[in-house]
Amino acid sequence: GQNIDQPTEMTATEGAIVQINCTYQTSGFNGLFWYQQHAGEAPTFLSYNVLDGLEEKGRFSSFLSRSKGYSYLLLKELQMKDSASYLCAVVDSNYQLIWGAGTKLIIKP
Amino acid sequence: GAVVSQHPSRVICKSGTSVKIECRSLDFQATTMFWYRQFPKQSLMLMATSNEGSKATYEQGVEKDKFLINHASLTLSTLTVTSAHPEDSSFYICSAGGADRAFQPQHFGDGTRLSIL
Numbered sequence: 114g115q116n117i118d119q120p121t122e123m124t125a126t127e128g129a130i131v132q133i134n135c136t137y138q139t140s141g142f143n144g145l146f147w148y149q150q151h152a153g154e155a156p157t158f159l160s161y162n163v164l165d166g167l168e169e170k171g172r173f174s175s176f177l178s179r180s181k182g183y184s185y186l187l188l189k190e191l192q193m194k195d196s197a198s199y200l201c202a203v204v205d206s207n208y209q210l211i212w213g214a215g216t217k218l219i220i221k222p
Numbered sequence: 223g224a225v226v227s228q229h230p231s232r233v234i235c236k237s238g239t240s241v242k243i244e245c246r247s248l249d250f251q252a253t254t255m256f257w258y259r260q261f262p263k264q265s266l267m268l269m270a271t272s273n274e275g276s277k278a279t280y281e282q283g284v285e286k287d288k289f290l291i292n293h294a295s296l297t298l299s300t301l302t303v304t305s306a307h308p309e310d311s312s313f314y315i316c317s318a319g320g321a322d323r324a325f326q327p328q329h330f331g332d333g334t335r336l337s338i339l
Contacts, residue, residue, distance in 0.1 A: 153333075156315075
């Protein structure tokens with residue numbers, strides 16, 4: 114079966130750095146997305162990785178290792194507004210999006 | 223600005239009512255739109271893929287006679303929850319973009335929170 118694993122919840126301090134991991138086992142791989150979802154709102158696109166390595170975009174970076182079936186989202190200089198759920202989603206060989214359950218990130222002052 | 227508009231944002235109605243949710247792509251023509259449902263503290267669950275000019279493709283376990291999807295134009299898809307019951311209460315989200323074989327992110331509507339009394 115297809116499976117995406119993320120931690121259920123993480124807590125971090127304002128101004129700090131946090132890394133949210135995502136591991137996947139899917140039938141094929143055509144890229145991995147990270148989305149941010151605030152409570153009661155729809156997801157918004159953060160990043161897309163299809164090649165191994167680190168993609169940096171401002172305070173957010175996303176890393177991919179296809180051989181390990183592993184990705185992480187790195188958030189730097191955390192702000193209170195970063196409190197949200199972060200969803201990892203993989204595009205499989207049929208170009209279907211397989212969604213993780215999301216990681217709820219709690220930022221404390 | 224928003225590229226996908228979803229309406230209404232919230233619906234509260236009695237059991238047995240049919241509810242229609244609209245999803246519009248504003249800046250582009252979407253041959254494919256996606257309908258998701260999300261229960262509290264759970265991940266997005268794809269319900270169906272809406273194809274312009276043809277029948278929608280439903281995921282396993284989703285009743286196509288209960289969740290009617292119409293994709294009449296390249297900018298509009300509608301989801302009708304027929305004879306809604308309390309167990310249909312959920313957060314429904316549409317998305318567009320991400321053509322079948324293009325590595326484009328999906329753009330999501332703002333979602334519709336449906337509450338059936």
